[in-house]
Amino acid sequence: MKTIVASCLLAISTLAAHAEYEQVNLTVFGMDCAPCAHAIHVSMKGIQGVNTVDVDLNTGLVSIKLTPGNSAAMRQFNEAVEKNGFTHKDADVLVRGQLSGSAQAPFLEVTGTNDRYALTPVAAGTDLSGLLGKTVVVDGVLPQSGKGKVSGTLRYKSATEAK
């Protein structure tokens, strides 16, 4: 019994260690000045696992790179924007997670967080059936969500098996 429990814990911890956001490029509306950008920078850096943050005021793009093994959740990035009085739009994400569901209705489980996304392809003709049950790296777009919410759908551009 102990062996089974230990095996389960090991499996979960292994998944957690390999599931994470690697990069988040978030478009933010409403930042007019340098202190706005600085406030976003400070807030994003306060999220555990964030390595670098770059804010482009003229495009509204906030580029976040994260350290391996982080457990940051998408909701934290959105909150960092909202608490400064701005609005988050679409986010380009590079995220690692476990592919579940079926070929017709695949899901990405970002283990280590509560984030779970229904995957829909940006372009038709992409087949994920061969990746089901595997740890994958997905490059996709999270559509804009309401305040305090995270989109449940990730529109993926590509999904590859994680090395």
Place this chain on the structure above:
Amino acid sequence: MKYRMVFACAVFATGTAFAADHGPVFSYATPVNSERELSFDTGIFGRNGSRGTQLSTGSGFGYGVTPHLTVNVFLPASFGSGDLPESRMMSGGEWSTGASWRFLHSVTSVGKRIESTASLGLVVPGPQQDSGVLGSLHRAPGVAGTVATGLASRSQYLWFGGGYTRFAEAAKDRRPDTLSWSAVYGYRPSRLRRGYDQWDYRGFAELTGEHTGAVRSGGVILPDSSSTSVWLGPSVLAIFKDVAIEGGVQAPLFRDASESVYGRERIRFAINLSYLKYSSHTSSH
């Protein structure tokens, strides 16, 4: 009873809607602190007239309770005397506390937003006595309310605002009610629309106006004690990350004030320094 009403109003919240750390130095504007942001302002505000120069300095603190609600307190000290009319646009010797609520916040595109902010607060006499006509009055607290609305963007700013302050009566004396208003246009040249790790500059043209009612002393309205004035002048704001410095000067466009009571006010100027402490706090998931 009047005092109780004044304090009750103050519980709900500010004084002035000045946003020196993000906006113009003389006028009303809409910016408020972000959630958990602590701001500290200090500066010198001056009014020069035919009877001397009146200076005010002090410390202002603001704290963002939510992204759209900031509580603040301003504790000035004045020195010099100009025998000048009451003013709520220029800092005087009154202490104030209250809150600013950004009740409209419309984010329309990258770098642009339209917003409106209302403030309500309590104004209490500071430890220093005023000079001139106002200096002889028994002083009582007052309530100040302001509203500002406008546009902020990467290139241009435009804000309109108005405020009203009413003081309670003390020993049959009463400071004048004050109605104030402002319009401000700001511009950031294209070559200064750069990264946040560099100094951020913008210039403003600030138009402000005030009408102060009559002064009541011993239950009697003092003749010729009301005043109206309109002021115009430039200001420049420079910010680097969490530090801001701003300065401006205004000259009168219109004055209707008794020179025998107040002298002749010639110029207003301000220098303000701000420190903005942003919060890195985030919730865990």
